[in-house]
Amino acid sequence: MSKKNNKMSCFSCMSSRPKNIEDYDEDMISRSNNSAVHARGNSSDSGSGNGRKEGFLKSKRSGESNNQNNNVARSFAFKELAIATQSFRETNLIGEGGFGSVYKGCIDSGQAIAIKQLNLEGLQGNQEFVVEVLMLSLMHHNNLVNLIGYCTHGEQRLLVYEFMPLGSLENHLFDLEPGTTPLSWKTRLKIAAGAAHGLEYLHKANPPVIYRDLKSSNILLDNDFNPKLSDFGLAKLGPVGDNTHVSTRVMGTYGYCAPEYAMTGKLTLKSDIYSFGVVLLELITGRKAYDTSKKQGEQNLVVWSNPFLKDRRKYFHLVDPMLDGQFSSRCLHHAVAVTAMCLQEQASFRPSITDIVTALDYLLLQAQHSGTHRGGSQSGKHIPPPSTEEFNVSSRNRSYDNMAITF
Structure with missing residues (x-):
């Protein structure tokens, strides 16, 4: 929901054009007839139902909403x-993207909302609209943005979300106004861990969901900097059974796409892991995934960072100067190590999202216990791996000693 225009394009080109998900009907709807979509029954307006306990939400996981009735998406009249939005007044415009414009509004109950209005000139927006309503009507988690409702009035297509007061992550990382307080190291870890929990929920769904558009502008923040993933128009159902991937046209945002997906169109859960690694790199460096204002060789963040990621002695060259040394050396090294694993060129070498959640939960807990140490000093008190009770923040039976990611 950033005011910046997020240019969505095929990876092979950078022209500004709507997201293309023409194959959504075959992939999203027919394949889910035997799972969550079928569980909705015949209700076409509710957008959710008790059947959510099956299919996508087959098992209760951390962060999933327990109050199903409060998550039913309602149908709004266009007049409402x-x-x-005061007739979609420009002063209420809070963002623009590939789908269309986003406005802040307030409904009769007094609740602040964000309304995403389809660009009627876009060729693919209606398909994106259907996918987004489908996804957010079926899936509910503390780290996914909540869909309040939708509107289909004539050619008008609008989505109504909870309002996220702090906007997107990119608003707090890049091009900060003078005098703006940058995100602290602990807050960056909090955002990374929360986003990882949201992505894990998608990957652990049945069938699994590949987000396909993970980027800093799609991570929205509430007043306490709790992150929520948004914009699910490009989401795809992942491979099931003996299948290793799904084949699709290459879509996404330049700088975030996994190399194997960009070259072959073969999409896997590990494609999302690469994109998550880019977001982690943005959080560590304070630099954009792709920045044309940089000189040649530094425009692509992953390319620029590669020499530093390969040498532990150079990790400090990656750190955002705005942090002013307010982080621990040990925590930085671990965070960079996780990032480097996510960015492995060979997809099979990348960690699972569950391993990433485990690692980031631990780093966040460590940062909360140890406080801030200037200049990456290692003189701060060492925090041992948390106990099972302490670390089990998501009602999961995880053991630090059994983590697949080792430091």
């Missing part, structure tokens, strides 16, 4: 949304 026009009133809520």
